[in-house]
Amino acid sequence: MTATIERGAATEPVASAAPPPRKVRFLTSSNGKKVVMAVTGAVMVLFLVGHMVGNLKIFIGKDSFNEYAHALRTLLEPIAPYRTLLTLVEIVLVVSVGLHIWAAVSLSRQARRARPVKYVARKKSQASGYTTHIMRWGGVTIALFVVWHLLDLTFGVVNPKGTNSLPADRMIAGFDPSRWWVTIIYVVAVVMVGLHLRHGIWSMFQTVGRGTARLRPVAALVSAVLVIGFLAPPLAITFGVVK
Amino acid sequence: MNLVLKIWRQSGPSDSGRMVKYHVKDVSPDMSFLEMLDVLNERLILEGDDPVAFDHDCREGICGMCGMVINGVAHGEQVATTTCQLHMRHFEDGATITIEPWRAAPFPVVKDLVVDRSAFDRIIQAGGFVSVPAGSAPDAHSIPVRKEDADSAFDAATCIGCGACVAACPNGSASLFTAAKITHLSLLPQGQPERLSRAKAMVEQMDAEGFGGCTNTGECTAVCPKGIPLDTIAQMNSDYLKAAK
Ligand code: HEM
Ligand code: SF4
Numbered sequence: 001m002t003a004t005i006e007r008g009a010a011t012e013p014v015a016s017a018a019p020p021p022r023k024v025r026f027l028t029s030s031n032g033k034k035v036v037m038a039v040t041g042a043v044m045v046l047f048l049v050g051h052m053v054g055n056l057k058i059f060i061g062k063d064s065f066n067e068y069a070h071a072l073r074t075l076l077e078p079i080a081p082y083r084t085l086l087t088l089v090e091i092v093l094v095v096s097v098g099l100h101i102w103a104a105v106s107l108s109r110q111a112r113r114a115r116p117v118k119y120v121a122r123k124k125s126q127a128s129g130y131t132t133h134i135m136r137w138g139g140v141t142i143a144l145f146v147v148w149h150l151l152d153l154t155f156g157v158v159n160p161k162g163t164n165s166l167p168a169d170r171m172i173a174g175f176d177p178s179r180w181w182v183t184i185i186y187v188v189a190v191v192m193v194g195l196h197l198r199h200g201i202w203s204m205f206q207t208v209g210r211g212t213a214r215l216r217p218v219a220a221l222v223s224a225v226l227v228i229g230f231l232a233p234p235l236a237i238t239f240g241v242v243k
Numbered sequence: 244m245n246l247v248l249k250i251w252r253q254s255g256p257s258d259s260g261r262m263v264k265y266h267v268k269d270v271s272p273d274m275s276f277l278e279m280l281d282v283l284n285e286r287l288i289l290e291g292d293d294p295v296a297f298d299h300d301c302r303e304g305i306c307g308m309c310g311m312v313i314n315g316v317a318h319g320e321q322v323a324t325t326t327c328q329l330h331m332r333h334f335e336d337g338a339t340i341t342i343e344p345w346r347a348a349p350f351p352v353v354k355d356l357v358v359d360r361s362a363f364d365r366i367i368q369a370g371g372f373v374s375v376p377a378g379s380a381p382d383a384h385s386i387p388v389r390k391e392d393a394d395s396a397f398d399a400a401t402c403i404g405c406g407a408c409v410a411a412c413p414n415g416s417a418s419l420f421t422a423a424k425i426t427h428l429s430l431l432p433q434g435q436p437e438r439l440s441r442a443k444a445m446v447e448q449m450d451a452e453g454f455g456g457c458t459n460t461g462e463c464t465a466v467c468p469k470g471i472p473l474d475t476i477a478q479m480n481s482d483y484l485k486a487a488k
């Protein structure tokens with residue numbers, strides 16, 4: 001004979017069963033958004049490399065720098081009108097920045113929904129730790145800086161030389177020792193970009209399925225080269241090496 | 244050893260829950276973490292109190308049931324160790340230990356430290372299998388598999404589905420778990436026919452369950468009791484991208 005033991009369920013039934021079916025497609029999937037982020041990030045990195053090399057021309061001389069700035073605008077002339085190529089590059093960059101921020105915001109919100117309750121014990125990071133903060137808040141810092149940077153050296157609105165001036169003059173006046181605080185803003189922002197890319201370049205390969213731990217030092221090296229290359233001109237001007 | 248425990252108590256899914264402090268005396272350093280909780284529970288039962296609910300089964304690090312966040316770290320600070328394999332000798336006498344359940348929206352708390360990990364089962368159901376009857380284990384040399392692939396597949400297959408990766412991830416992402424399951428099958432000949440449809444189905448189920456996206460922070464592999472590497476996530480992403488084409 002078998003004895004039947006009457007007992008209630010040890011716990012209340014969990015209310016949530018399977019989530020309601022939600023159609024996930026490539027661009028609405030987290031992986032798809034990461035790919036958008038990786039591709040737009042790569043576009044911006046390539047742009048940064050070109051931009052950095054261009055900036056370094058200030059060490060060759062003001063004329064070299066101005067000629068380079070002029071060439072950017074007259075490239076492909078007379079086949080295409082003045083500024084064709086530059087405008088195209090600008091459009092690609094604006095679209096990239098827009099999509100990159102869209103994916104970042106969308107993924108951050110998804111992450112917040114997935115993790116509504118915080119741990120009581122201060123959660124100790126077991127890995128590199130800085131990633132989430134540097135990528136999200138660092139990204140916001142970079143975006144703010146880009147606005148300032150365009151107003152300063154592209155449009156000349158906040159530059160002492162104003163709008164109608166030669167690019168090299170704007171650059172040299174912009175980083176004049178008396179405007180040391182501008183140089184500090186640039187140093188902070190460029191270091192932020194470097195930290196963003198130290199993780200970002202590696203993460204980008206990981207996202208498209210080519211990541212291995214060996215790429216990490218490579219990403220760090222590329223980021224370091226970019227930071228040094230971008231900081232050399234402003235620092236040289238502020239410290240009077242380039243006049 | 245004498246310890247102070249701060250444990251998350253929650254009587255059921257609808258209870259709001261709170262941290263409760265307990266003093267536990269005469270704990271042997273040779274006890275496992277779960278045995279230490281057993282000691283507490285025996286006392287609570289004698290006192291007519293409700294024992295602390297926690298999941299466990301094998302108590303030898305292979306079933307994946309025993310997850311809890313100890314002092315803010317999933318499975319405790321001892322690396323590559325499940326909670327059941329963690330011993331009290333790693334704690335100092337007189338220490339205060341905070342114990343919380345896995346925290347993630349797709350892992351609702353059932354009671355105290357027990358969470359419902361059915362979301363993982365549904366990810367597996369979406370594609371974490373081989374449909375053809377594979378029969379019993381074939382002779383080792385009948386289907387050649389590269390040694391590297393066999394090793395990587397085996398490493399990925401050691402995932403016990405404990406959920407520590409989700410608990411540790413600041414994004415509440417299930418990528419390491421899903422990637423381990425995808426990698427395990429996609430490196431072996433039996434897994435090839437369904438390789439891409441599997442990756443697509445499992446990744447999309449992971450999103451549908453409400454897990455977050457991966458930002459490659461690496462918090463997951465750092466706490467994973469089986470040391471599943473981040474490379475598996477690259478493998479998953481690669482298969483998913485191919486499937487999307
Ligand atoms: C404009 C503001 C920006 C925001 C809000 C932002 C935010 C983010 C976030 C949240 C991530 C994902 C983090 C991760 O996967 O760990 C990311 C990745 C990345 N970002 Fe940005 N970022 C910005 C600007 C930039 C710029 C200017 C560049 C390049 C010059 C850049 C390059 C990258 C790269 C390469 C990745 C890696 C993509 C991937 O993980 O697959 N980002 N960004
Ligand atoms: S990947 Fe590691 S941490 Fe995640 S479920 Fe599997 S064994 Fe647990």
Ligand code: FES
Pocket residue numbers: 298299300301302303304305306307308309325326327328
């Ligand atoms: S009880 Fe099975 S892994 Fe800990």
